[in-house]
Amino acid sequence: MVMEGRIIQGRGGLYTVRDAAGTDHVLRAKNRFRHEGITPLVGDLVKFTPGQLEEHGWLEEILPRSSISVRPPVANITQLIITLAVEPVPDLLLLDKLLLFALEQDLAVVLAVNKSDLDLSLAQRLASAYRQTGIPVLAVSAVEGQGMEDLRQLMAGHINCFAGQSGVGKSTLIASLTGLDLVIGDISQKIRRGRQTTRHISLLEARGLKVLDTPGFSLLELPTQLEPAHLRELYPEFSDIQQDCRFEVCLHNKEPGCAVQAAMQEGRIDSGRLERYRTLLAQQQEKWSNRYA
Numbered sequence: 001m002v003m004e005g006r007i008i009q010g011r012g013g014l015y016t017v018r019d020a021a022g023t024d025h026v027l028r029a030k031n032r033f034r035h036e037g038i039t040p041l042v043g044d045l046v047k048f049t050p051g052q053l054e055e056h057g058w059l060e061e062i063l064p065r066s067s068i069s070v071r072p073p074v075a076n077i078t079q080l081i082i083t084l085a086v087e088p089v090p091d092l093l094l095l096d097k098l099l100l101f102a103l104e105q106d107l108a109v110v111l112a113v114n115k116s117d118l119d120l121s122l123a124q125r126l127a128s129a130y131r132q133t134g135i136p137v138l139a140v141s142a143v144e145g146q147g148m149e150d151l152r153q154l155m156a157g158h159i160n161c162f163a164g165q166s167g168v169g170k171s172t173l174i175a176s177l178t179g180l181d182l183v184i185g186d187i188s189q190k191i192r193r194g195r196q197t198t199r200h201i202s203l204l205e206a207r208g209l210k211v212l213d214t215p216g217f218s219l220l221e222l223p224t225q226l227e228p229a230h231l232r233e234l235y236p237e238f239s240d241i242q243q244d245c246r247f248e249v250c251l252h253n254k255e256p257g258c259a260v261q262a263a264m265q266e267g268r269i270d271s272g273r274l275e276r277y278r279t280l281l282a283q284q285q286e287k288w289s290n291r292y293a
């Protein structure tokens with residue numbers, strides 16, 4: 001008997017799949033997946049043969065994915081909640097790379113600035129820097145509750161995935177939203193041990209929300225195939241302005257008559273965003289020119 005379900009966790013070569021009735025099945029992937037170079041991902045909709053008694057069952061087939069994210073490696077999410085906080089020190093280049101991944105996959109995005117009980121200035125700074133992108137920036141506090149109702153409303157109806165550096169409070173936010181008992185890290189211990197508290201990706205469902213908790217990370221490479229000239233299409237705040245650049249394929253990298261540069265000087269585009277765009281552009285140009293080397 002073949003059934004359908006969704007992968008909610010994968011660890012040590014075993015996948016937990018939840019069927020439509022809410023029953024969880026532990027499965028092993030058929031060798032065929034490995035031979036074909038296919039990695040089942042949390043979020044995947046699959047066909048499977050359930051196990052008998054104590055035996056695990058078999059993952060038979062992965063159904064077509066509506067989105068695929070490489071970092072974190074998940075399938076079929078519809079919204080990425082990029083989480084930052086005053087501690088650990090925010091990495092805005094990482095934030096912009098995550099945004100590029102999300103927009104490339106047509107995902108909805110929310111910036112959740114957590115720990116706003118400690119400090120509101122980061123949330124204010126980011127709200128101003130990302131205003132022209134149209135992406136919602138929320139000041140939230142998982143421990144004191146500010147902004148949590150707004151976050152919940154933005155999450156409704158989506159398959160949400162939290163992503164961001166280790167220690168920003170992704171699991172604490174999810175625990176507060178869902179009422180589930182998740183393992184929360186102690187930040188000083190984390191720095192000492194240098195590893196994440198959340199070790200595996202899992203899809204959680206409670207209080208009407210669907211949400212993926214993921215381990216934090218701080219390294220992220222843009223894919224080599226991402227063409228440098230395509231980058232500018234992934235900056236929502238450039239879209240109305242760049243048609244006024246003197247050159248049609250202006251890369252907004254100090255070309256004469258660049259309307260984006262002018263907009264930045266007039267304060268209509270955030271200077272930090274443009275600067276980081278240029279950093280990423282240079283990186284992609286470097287990768288692109290070496291791509292056959």
Ligand SMILES: Nc1nc2c(ncn2[C@@H]2O[C@H](COP(=O)(O)OP(=O)(O)OP(=O)(O)O)[C@@H](O)[C@H]2O)c(=O)[nH]1
Nearest residue numbers: 142143166167168169170171172185196197198216
């Ligand atoms: N002051 C304050 N501390 C918070 C808040 N949210 C989380 N923390 C603390 O931040 C630390 C890290 O929280 P986690 O939820 O484990 O962080 P994480 O992002 O899930 O980390 P990884 O699982 O390693 O990726 C814990 O000590 C939390 O208590 C908040 O809103 N305010």
Ligand SMILES: [Mg+2]
Nearest residue numbers: 170171197198
């Ligand atoms: Mg965590």
Ligand SMILES: [Zn+2]
Nearest residue numbers: 245250252258
């Ligand atoms: Zn330009």
